Amino acid sequence: MRIIDLIVLILSATMLAVAASIDTANFDSAATGQAPPGWTATRTGTGEARWTVEKDDTAPSKPNVLKQSGQATYPVCLKDDTRLKDGFVDVKFKPISGREHQAGGLIWRAKDSNNYYVARANALEDNVTIYHTVNGRRTEKKRASMKVASNQWHTLRVEFQGAHFSVMCDGKKALDWDDDTFKDAGKVGVWTKADSVTVFDDFSYGTK
Numbered sequence: 001m002r003i004i005d006l007i008v009l010i011l012s013a014t015m016l017a018v019a020a021s022i023d024t025a026n027f028d029s030a031a032t033g034q035a036p037p038g039w040t041a042t043r044t045g046t047g048e049a050r051w052t053v054e055k056d057d058t059a060p061s062k063p064n065v066l067k068q069s070g071q072a073t074y075p076v077c078l079k080d081d082t083r084l085k086d087g088f089v090d091v092k093f094k095p096i097s098g099r100e101h102q103a104g105g106l107i108w109r110a111k112d113s114n115n116y117y118v119a120r121a122n123a124l125e126d127n128v129t130i131y132h133t134v135n136g137r138r139t140e141k142k143r144a145s146m147k148v149a150s151n152q153w154h155t156l157r158v159e160f161q162g163a164h165f166s167v168m169c170d171g172k173k174a175l176d177w178d179d180d181t182f183k184d185a186g187k188v189g190v191w192t193k194a195d196s197v198t199v200f201d202d203f204s205y206g207t208k
Contacts, residue, residue: 022206025079027053027064036066038080039189042113044136045073056199060092060153065199068192074138075196076113078189079205084108085185087207090157091200095123095150098196102150105191106158109182117182118191119158119167121174123150128174130167132181144175153201159208 027036030053035041041051050070059065068075093104105120114136121128129143146169148154157168163180166173188205192198 022204024202024204026061026202027066028061030064032064035077040076040078040080040113042077043070043072043075044113044133044138047072047075049075049077051075051077054199056201058094058153059199060201065094065201066190066203067197067199068190069197071195073194074118074133075192076107076116076189077191078107078110078113078187079203080187082187082189082205083185084188084205084207086161087205088157088159089188089203089205090155091190091203092153092155093121093190093198093200094153095121095148096197096199097150098124098194098198100124100194101192101196102198103191103193103196104154104156104198104200105193106156107187107189107191108158108160109184109186110189111182111184111186115182116186116189117158117160117165117179119156119165120191120193121146121148121154121156121169122193123148128156128167128169130165130175130177132179134181141179142175142177146172146174 110116
C-alpha cells in the first residue's frame, strides 16, 4: 500500500470515529445496593425515588441492572458527564410492577431534573408517549398505541436532530415530533413515573 493511501485510510477511520461516538453504561462494575457513581439519582416533583444497582439474572448484559423501586412524581436518573445536542439515546428496560403505572422512559437535552424532554413506554397503558417537562411541569405532546408487556425486556430509543425527534420501541417506529423548547445540548438519562418498579440495562448514547 502506498503511503498516501495509508494516510487517507487512517484519516478516514479517524473521521468516522469522531462522527459516530457511542458510549454505553451497563452498571456491571458498580456496587449493588446504591446509586451508580457518575449519575444523579433524583426525581421531578415530590416523593422518594430509589435508584439502585442490583443483580438481575434476566439482565441482557449480566449481572447488574439499574432499578427504580421508590415512589415519586417522576423518578429521574441523569448521567452526569453527558452533554448531547444531536444524536441518540437508547436503553433496554423491563417494567416489573406498579398499580398506577409501569413505565420506562428516556430523557435527553436535560438542563436539570426539572427541564428536559422525555419519551416513555407504559405497560399498563400499552402506549409510547413523548413530553417536555418545563420547570417541573410535564406536558404530553404526542402518543402512539403500542404493546408493552410487563415483566419483559423492551428497547426504547430516541433519535434527535435539531428540532426533530423520532421514538422507537422494540425496533419499531412509534412516533415523530418536532419542537424547539430545548435547543441546547444537555444531559441524557432514564425516567419512570409514580409507583413504577422498573429496571434498566445497556444504556447507550452518542452521535450518529
